[in-house]
Amino acid sequence: MWYSNLSTYILFIAIVKLASCLPSGGVDLKNDPVKFKYETGVLKITIDTPPQSQGDLETLVSNLLARDDMKHLNSSLLKRDDPCDQKAPNFNGQFVRGCNKHLLAEDGKCPFRAEGKDCATFCETRRKFFYGKEIPYDAEVILNGPGAPERSLSKGVSVSWGVSLGLTAGLADPTGVASGGIGFDISKEVSYSLDQDFHATNMKNWCGYFTFVPKTVQSCGSITKFGQTEIVGPNGAVSKVCDEGKVLETLPDKCVSYPFRTPNGNGDGVTLVVYTRCDLPHFIAPMREQNEIYRQPEVADLSPKTHEKNPFDP
Known part of the structure; x- marks a missing residue:
C-alpha cells in the first residue's frame, strides 16, 4: 500500500x-x-x-x-503574477528579473513544449523596458524666426514600423518561438496614432522636426532545441514530430526585441520635437537641449543619412 x-x-x-x-x-x-x-x-x-x-x-x-x-x-x-508582465512599466532601460512564465529546469534546459517546424522552446528569464530608435514623422520641418509658419501634427496622424527581433539562433520561425516563450504573439508590424493634436512650442532659437520614440521591450532567456522522430500513420504515411527525448542543444542568453503594446494591440510611445540648427538643419542641437527621452541611449537616429551631431558641439 x-x-x-x-x-x-x-x-x-x-x-x-x-x-x-x-x-x-x-x-x-x-x-x-x-x-x-x-x-x-x-x-x-x-x-x-x-x-x-x-x-x-x-x-x-x-x-x-x-x-x-x-x-x-x-x-x-x-493568479501568481509574473514580475515581467507589467502593465505600466518604467522605461528606464533596467532589467526586470525573475520571469516565471516558463521556468528553466535544474539542468538549464527549457522544458519541452515544442511546436512547429523548429521544435524549439524559449524560456524568458529577464525583461527590459526602454525607448527604442526614433521614427521621424512624415511632416514638414519646423522653422524658426520672424514669419515662420506654425507647425503641428493633427490628431489621427500615425506612424507604422516593422518588427526586427534581432534573434539569431538558426530558427525558421523565430517570431513563433519567441511568442510561445513570452506568452503572446509578437506582431510583425505595429502602428501608433496621435489621440490629440501636437503643437511645436518653446522652440527657443532652434528649428526642428517631429519624431516618435517607440516604447520597446527586450526579452532574454534560453532556447532549447529538440530533434524529431518519424512516425508511421495508419495509411503508411510517414511524418515527423518533435521528440522530447532528443535534446539537441540549449542556447543561453538569447534576446528578442519587440514593441510594447497597449491593451488594444497598438504600439505606444512618445511624440516630441527634436531641435536642429537652423543654419545647418542636418545637425541636431546639443543633447543637453533635447528632450530627456531623446537623450536616452540609442534613441537618436544619428546615421549620416538622417541627422548628425554637430562635430563642434560637446
Missing part, C-alpha cells in the same frame, strides 16, 4: 507569494479532518487518511483546492 507506514500524510505546497493571503509566522486553520498550517513560506496540509495511489494523491490535491476555505489560496496560486 502506497505510504502504508504513514499514519498521517503531510502534503507540502511551496507557495511563492502566499504571504499576501496569510500572515507569516504560523497560522492554524481549524478544519477537520484536514488541518492547515502556513509557516515560513510553506503551506502544510495534514490529513488523517493517506492516499493509496498516485491517482488518489492527484484527486486529493484537486479536492483541496476546490474547498471553499481554500478558494482565496487557490486564487493566489492561479
Whole structure:
C-alpha cells in the first residue's frame, strides 16, 4: 500500500507569494479532518487518511483546492503574477528579473513544449523596458524666426514600423518561438496614432522636426532545441514530430526585441520635437537641449543619412 507506514500524510505546497493571503509566522486553520498550517513560506496540509495511489494523491490535491476555505489560496496560486508582465512599466532601460512564465529546469534546459517546424522552446528569464530608435514623422520641418509658419501634427496622424527581433539562433520561425516563450504573439508590424493634436512650442532659437520614440521591450532567456522522430500513420504515411527525448542543444542568453503594446494591440510611445540648427538643419542641437527621452541611449537616429551631431558641439 502506497505510504502504508504513514499514519498521517503531510502534503507540502511551496507557495511563492502566499504571504499576501496569510500572515507569516504560523497560522492554524481549524478544519477537520484536514488541518492547515502556513509557516515560513510553506503551506502544510495534514490529513488523517493517506492516499493509496498516485491517482488518489492527484484527486486529493484537486479536492483541496476546490474547498471553499481554500478558494482565496487557490486564487493566489492561479493568479501568481509574473514580475515581467507589467502593465505600466518604467522605461528606464533596467532589467526586470525573475520571469516565471516558463521556468528553466535544474539542468538549464527549457522544458519541452515544442511546436512547429523548429521544435524549439524559449524560456524568458529577464525583461527590459526602454525607448527604442526614433521614427521621424512624415511632416514638414519646423522653422524658426520672424514669419515662420506654425507647425503641428493633427490628431489621427500615425506612424507604422516593422518588427526586427534581432534573434539569431538558426530558427525558421523565430517570431513563433519567441511568442510561445513570452506568452503572446509578437506582431510583425505595429502602428501608433496621435489621440490629440501636437503643437511645436518653446522652440527657443532652434528649428526642428517631429519624431516618435517607440516604447520597446527586450526579452532574454534560453532556447532549447529538440530533434524529431518519424512516425508511421495508419495509411503508411510517414511524418515527423518533435521528440522530447532528443535534446539537441540549449542556447543561453538569447534576446528578442519587440514593441510594447497597449491593451488594444497598438504600439505606444512618445511624440516630441527634436531641435536642429537652423543654419545647418542636418545637425541636431546639443543633447543637453533635447528632450530627456531623446537623450536616452540609442534613441537618436544619428546615421549620416538622417541627422548628425554637430562635430563642434560637446
